[in-house]
Amino acid sequence: MEMKEATGSSLSHRLLNGEASKTSRILVHMCCGPCSIYPLKSMLGDRAEVWGFFYNPNIHPHSEFLRRLSSVKTLAGFLSINVILHEEYKPLPFIRHLKASTGEQKHPPKDRRCGYCYGVRLEETAKAAKSNGFDAFSSSLLYSRYQNHEEIKELGVDLGKKYGILFYYEDFRAGWQDGINESKEKGLYRQKYCGCIYSKIERYSKRKEGLKKTFKTNSQ
Numbered sequence: 663m664e665m666k667e668a669t670g671s672s673l674s675h676r677l678l679n680g681e682a683s684k685t686s687r688i689l690v691h692m693c694c695g696p697c698s699i700y701p702l703k704s705m706l707g708d709r710a711e712v713w714g715f716f717y718n719p720n721i722h723p724h725s726e727f728l729r730r731l732s733s734v735k736t737l738a739g740f741l742s743i744n745v746i747l748h749e750e751y752k753p754l755p756f757i758r759h760l761k762a763s764t765g766e767q768k769h770p771p772k773d774r775r776c777g778y779c780y781g782v783r784l785e786e787t788a789k790a791a792k793s794n795g796f797d798a799f800s801s802s803l804l805y806s807r808y809q810n811h812e813e814i815k816e817l818g819v820d821l822g823k824k825y826g827i828l829f830y831y832e833d834f835r836a837g838w839q840d841g842i843n844e845s846k847e848k849g850l851y852r853q854k855y856c857g858c859i860y861s862k863i864e865r866y867s868k869r870k871e872g873l874k875k876t877f878k879t880n881s882q
């Protein structure tokens with residue numbers, strides 16, 4: 663784990679756990695560099711003291727984990743923000759618990775595995791925010807059009823109540839294209855699949871199916 667120095671001032675709205683409140687320090691879970699650009703800039707624009715938090719045991723394999731970690735560090739440098747980084751690669755406990763939580767040993771389907779995956783990452787962020795004296799926590803997962811936005815929001819609110827810390831909610835999907843454009847301009851690594859081994863398998867089997875169809879059509 664690595665920490666940099668603090669900056670920033672205040673934030674005063676879009677807080678969700680049943681009450682609106684003023685806050686000055688917010689810890690933001692970063693799933694990767696590209697998805698974090700818009701949420702972080704949006705909160706920095708409100709002049710909050712924003713820190714990043716990298717905790718993503720879902721990412722497979724190690725080479726992919728390192729690429730995403732590196733893009734998070736690069737972005738933190740661009741934005742001059744502080745980051746807390748879980749740099750150890752520990753995929754096995756994640757996979758074991760994911761299988762147990764879905765009751766599926768071979769290939770847990772997306773609609774059953776993602777809730778667990780969001781939950782562990784948000785929970786670690788909520789705990790770190792609470793124990794390090796932050797006023798709120800949030801996540802770049804709220805930026806992605808490919809994730810279950812409502813489920814992430816509900817989990818964040820529930821975890822906020824559980825740990826006694828505010829969950830900062832905003833529908834960051836509004837900045838979808840801005841985030842894509844800026845990640846390209848900054849040359850950040852852009853991943854080709856969500857993160858876990860199952861999403862990697864699904865992505866490449868879809869690609870294989872597409873290639874098979876193209877080959878069949880061309881040879882007719």
Ligand code: SF4
Binds near residue numbers: 775857859
């Ligand atoms: S598809 Fe993405 S969100 Fe769902 S379990 Fe895999 S890494 Fe997590």
